[in-house]
Amino acid sequence: MPTPSPEIQAFAAGFPVFLLHVSVTVTILIAAAAAYILLTPHKEITLIREGNTAAALSLGGVLVGLAIPLSASLKASTNVIEIGLWGAVTVVVQLLIFRLVDMILRGLPRRIQEGEVSAAALLVGAKLATAVILAAARS
Template sequence: MFDVQAFGDSALAFLVAFVAAGVFTVVFKIVYQAVTPYDEAKLIREGNVAAAIALGGAVVGYVLPLASALSHTVSLLEFAAWALLAGVIQIAAFTLVRFTVLKDLIDRIEKAELAAGVYLASISLAVGLLNAACMTS
């Protein structure tokens, strides 16, 4: 038998989690774009695929640990703490790549160099996967 009350409770919990994750994702994207020294929105509007790949990788790299946190946390506050940590780690990864591995990253992204965009996206995804795997408590 279909339990309408249980479904309603579960659906409400789903909506709260989904909306919270969506809000955290939008906030992360805004903060990430503020931290990067180039204007992703402008570059993407101009057709810069490298910028789109790099930003897309960062967003997916952030959402991966959010998905893990959603399945391992028991409260919205705990989820928010993991979401904040995931964002900090993702931004730290960008900063590390920018200042150590690809010191000319800004120039390369602005010149639409696909190799730089793919590399940055790959690092973001790898960091996100590791971040998600570490969120098991």
Template structure:
């Protein structure tokens, strides 16, 4: 078997993992935008940088643990379990950041106070990095 054909024997696993991870990312975006008290994507389309930073940071923070699991397992079950845990972790990070650190968060996002987006986006990425590091099994 040629090296190229040998490499392609894992293509079905790759496609399955990509499909599961992209599905989780879509699910995360739907869940995240459902819990925020404003219309994230509408604000982004209007050029609201704060909404873009919070959503973008949350997506990165969510993707990091999925990347860790995918690089350390061949089990879609592991990927699914930890994907759910990563999703819940990011929603908790949003709840803590938007209610405790920045109690007037909704007004801050809607009035495009960029510092709010940087702080919450950074918190989301930090939580994702901590999850990533915790999943190196």
């Protein structure tokens, strides 16, 4: 039986590591989004089901705001522990950004509950700006 090409050998060796790293990163994303949903005073999922655009915009911004630095961490990390540590930092910083925007706007959860898209848009902008900075700092 002929020996597989170096490309096939590299794929066979790297694919399990790829799956592990992606699985850990997606798990962090899901856990971080769940933690965010539990820690914010308004109930995004309920509001979204009721057609609240501000809540959908806010939660969408959270997901992208978490995914950008997590993807940079995935790219720059060499092992699962690094991915986990940087994932935890990402979650903490994004939760702090929510609090900061809440302090600036006063009553952010209420504004989102009331469907105020402008407040949600500012929150999304703050989250994305922070995400890009975190991603650059990590890479």
